[in-house]
Amino acid sequence: MNNQFENLLTKYKGEGPYLYIDNQVMIDAASGTFNLPLGYTHPRLNEKLKQQIDRCAHLSSSYTHQMSQEILKKLLPYLPAEINRMWLRDVSGSGAVECAIRMAQKATGRSGVITLYMAHHGQSLATAQISGNAFRIRDFKVVIPGSLKIPVPSNIENQSDDYDMDKYIDLDQLLEFGSNNNIACLIIEPVLGNGGNIVIPQEFYRYIRDFCDRHNIVLVADEVQTGFGRTGTLFASNGYAKSLNPDIIVFAKGAGGIGIPIGGVLMKEKMDVLEAFEHSSTSGANPLSLTALNETISIIEDEKILDNVQTNEKYLREGLFSLQDKYPEISNVRGLGYMFGFDTPSPAFAAQCIEMAASFGLIIRGARYGKSATLKVRPPLICHRAHIDEIVSKLDKTFEALTRTQTQAIA
Numbered sequence: 001m002n003n004q005f006e007n008l009l010t011k012y013k014g015e016g017p018y019l020y021i022d023n024q025v026m027i028d029a030a031s032g033t034f035n036l037p038l039g040y041t042h043p044r045l046n047e048k049l050k051q052q053i054d055r056c057a058h059l060s061s062s063y064t065h066q067m068s069q070e071i072l073k074k075l076l077p078y079l080p081a082e083i084n085r086m087w088l089r090d091v092s093g094s095g096a097v098e099c100a101i102r103m104a105q106k107a108t109g110r111s112g113v114i115t116l117y118m119a120h121h122g123q124s125l126a127t128a129q130i131s132g133n134a135f136r137i138r139d140f141k142v143v144i145p146g147s148l149k150i151p152v153p154s155n156i157e158n159q160s161d162d163y164d165m166d167k168y169i170d171l172d173q174l175l176e177f178g179s180n181n182n183i184a185c186l187i188i189e190p191v192l193g194n195g196g197n198i199v200i201p202q203e204f205y206r207y208i209r210d211f212c213d214r215h216n217i218v219l220v221a222d223e224v225q226t227g228f229g230r231t232g233t234l235f236a237s238n239g240y241a242k243s244l245n246p247d248i249i250v251f252a253k254g255a256g257g258i259g260i261p262i263g264g265v266l267m268k269e270k271m272d273v274l275e276a277f278e279h280s281s282t283s284g285a286n287p288l289s290l291t292a293l294n295e296t297i298s299i300i301e302d303e304k305i306l307d308n309v310q311t312n313e314k315y316l317r318e319g320l321f322s323l324q325d326k327y328p329e330i331s332n333v334r335g336l337g338y339m340f341g342f343d344t345p346s347p348a349f350a351a352q353c354i355e356m357a358a359s360f361g362l363i364i365r366g367a368r369y370g371k372s373a374t375l376k377v378r379p380p381l382i383c384h385r386a387h388i389d390e391i392v393s394k395l396d397k398t399f400e401a402l403t404r405t406q407t408q409a410i411a
């Protein structure tokens with residue numbers, strides 16, 4: 001009997017947005033690993049999953065295709081007009097991003113991928129290579145020929161949706177003189193998640209849509225973090241980032257509702273180019289994942305979760321701005337939906353905040369693997385105003401305690 005394992009496992013118990021660790025209760029303002037829109041547990045989804053596990057946890061993909069198509073029908077009203085196909089063969093965001101790259105490469109006959117400096121697209125060899133955070137790939141050798149990284153157009157300071165494109169690099173010139181003209185796709189997170197909750201100005205979406213159209217480059221929205229309601233619409237591509245009008249949308253994380261692994265790709269018909277043997281994985285679209293995905297969509301609809309996020313977005317923003325007004329250590333509050341971030345004086349300070357917040361029963365997370373001074377606040381989407389009050393009040397206590405400690409240290 002492996003008692004030690006059992007002891008470790010049963011230490012943790014979730015309930016909606018709360019995580020109980022032994023006797024301590026924590027409100028999770030990071031939604032786990034940004035993958036728990038419905039919290040750690042959701043009675044209706046839990047029940048469906050239990051029923052399914054008693055039937056079977058695995059079926060080969062030849063049996064599940066029709067189920068995926070039924071789920072696609074439910075997603076259609078939330079998708080940009082021409083996106084009407086789905087490839088559901090992954091259990092992770094990294095796998096799904098690779099699927100999108102494969103589609104773009106096969107459809108265009110080119111190989112390169114354009115991504116943003118602060119992007120995060122995954123952990124696999126290829127997706128880590130095209131992400132920012134270059135320290136992660138120092139020791140690993142893989143190259144997607146022709147790939148380029150471009151700077152992030154950021155309006156963090158003035159919080160405006162417009163962007164002066166004259167300040168940005170000329171992508172046409174970059175393509176002509178700085179590349180071998182071998183670009184298959186441009187991948188962008190509508191809000192850069194791991195990079196520091198950076199809200200991309202809408203003007204930039206229009207600019208890259210036009211650029212991709214003129215050069216026949218496939219535009220991919222990596223909605224692994226922004227998908228499934230995080231920004232107040234089911235996908236950012238159907239809300240704040242509408243003008244991106246992507247050819248492919250990648251999703252994972254929140255799609256499993258309470259953390260059930262699933263990853264997939266939604267695409268325009270012209271991108272439906274792969275043969276089954278060209279991209280799949282053993283557990284892709286397994287019945288548990290499909291149950292989670294299907295039920296998550298229904299719960300989002302029945303419990304009016306998008307309305308909840310849209311209604312309380314302002315409340316959360318104002319709560320964070322009130323803290324910014326109070327503490328000089330907080331700056332650049334930014335975000336949309338339930339996807340917010342702000343800057344602190346340094347990565348070391350951010351790490352202290354995370355630790356101090358935990359002592360007050362609050363889970364928050366940093367960015368860029370602890371190398372950033374940004375902190376992120378992204379509660380589960382089921383959170384109401386009372387939860388937001390609790391999160392803001394615990395953040396207040398955190399900063400009060402930290403700034404008091406610092407003042408004492410100076411005195």
Ligand SMILES: Cc1ncc(COP(=O)(O)O)c(C=O)c1O
Nearest residue numbers: 092093094120121122193224225
């Ligand atoms: C925007 C984005 N894309 C892709 C991924 C990779 O997803 P996964 O960790 O499920 O492979 C992540 C993970 O954090 C992500 O944030």
